[in-house]
Amino acid sequence: MVKRTIAIAAVALALGITAAHAQEVKVGVALPYTGIGAEFAQLVDRGMELYLKLNADKVKPYKITLLRRDVKDPSGANAKIAVQELLTQDNVDVLAGWIYSPNAIASAPIVSAGKKLAVIMNAGTAHITNLSPYYVRTSFSMWHAGYALGEASAKILNAKTAVVGYTDFPPGKDSLAAFKRSFEANGGKVIDEIPMGGAGAVPDFTPFFQRAKDKKPDLFFVFVPAGDHAAAVVKTYAALGMREAGIKLIGPGDITQDTKLQAMGS
Structure with missing residues (x-):
């Protein structure tokens, strides 16, 4: 799952990240770090960190930076805010996360407007990937x-x-x-x-x-x-x-x- 995230980050570079950002790929991570889904966010986070630690040489000369936002719950409202902030305030190159389907569904219009690749790591409702051309799911339906x-x-x-x-x-x-x-x-x-x-x-x-x-x-x-x-x-x-x-x-x-x-x- 995380391996694919890194691969997609590399694709994003090839598709047109500017020279100013050429040495850093910023991955915006939208996960429920607090609330009922916090345990899953921690597991995903550890997986990403471990992969980056063990495979740092594979992404040279680029540096992968994880920028996190807490979506808190499955309501969708906080996820929309988190994704918007990652895109407009943090200027991320790639998005990742989405434990809960309602959050991925709610985020879809913002993802499309932001025109950044977005990696769904869990949310399994079947039609989600039809909601934005920028969504790719590495988990399941x-x-x-x-x-x-x-x-x-x-x-x-x-x-x-x-x-x-x-x-x-x-x-x-x-x-x-x-x-x-x-x-x-x-x-x-x-x-x-x-x-x-x-x-x-x-x-x-x-x-x-x-x-x-x-x-x-x-x-x-x-x-x-x-x-x-x-x-x-x-x-x-x-x-x-x-x-x-x-x-x-x-x-x-x-x-x-x-x-x-x-x-x-x-």
């Missing part, structure tokens, strides 16, 4: 996991019925659509679709999971943002005895984030 898990649920887990629970924002809706299309194309049936709050704060999942349990599906497919949302999902699944009721829990890797496994209990 929610359809990758959702569609594959729909097929696996039917063919490998032999599930005939499923309930889908999802965080009610663009990546969650993509996950629902992808899983449902694949699962039903392979003979399954989604018998309920449950929006489970937003990405900005962890909700009480109990009523949503109880509703799913009452439907008695073979399988419960869940998409929530990684982090505290994921830990709460697994705890609620266990607390309501859904495994004992014969309901399998499945979802993308967000619900098994390694740094949260201990918080999920047994």
Whole structure:
């Protein structure tokens, strides 16, 4: 991911960075350094710093400088401000970041107006890359996991019925659509679709999971943002005895984030 960011920085040089900036490539990084996504920002930051440390010789004679702005939350409003400041105040050559899809969606008009390459490092809503000709995504689309898990649920887990629970924002809706299309194309049936709050704060999942349990599906497919949302999902699944009721829990890797496994209990 970071390797591609550096490569894109080099491309930006070739495409017309002025001689005044020829020895320095300024990468504007828009990440949630505070708030619910701070852990992910720290992980991305460490990856960038480590790569630059280990590969400084590969970008000579250029110096890569990271200029950071805190987008704080998934609302989109702070991301727009951060990206605008990176472009107009810091005069960056390349943009990078975007953990949350709403932030990438909100930033798109500003990215287009700024005419700078912008590297999406995480945000997975499928249509984001259509919103600006300057966007390039090095991560994934929610359809990758959702569609594959729909097929696996039917063919490998032999599930005939499923309930889908999802965080009610663009990546969650993509996950629902992808899983449902694949699962039903392979003979399954989604018998309920449950929006489970937003990405900005962890909700009480109990009523949503109880509703799913009452439907008695073979399988419960869940998409929530990684982090505290994921830990709460697994705890609620266990607390309501859904495994004992014969309901399998499945979802993308967000619900098994390694740094949260201990918080999920047994």
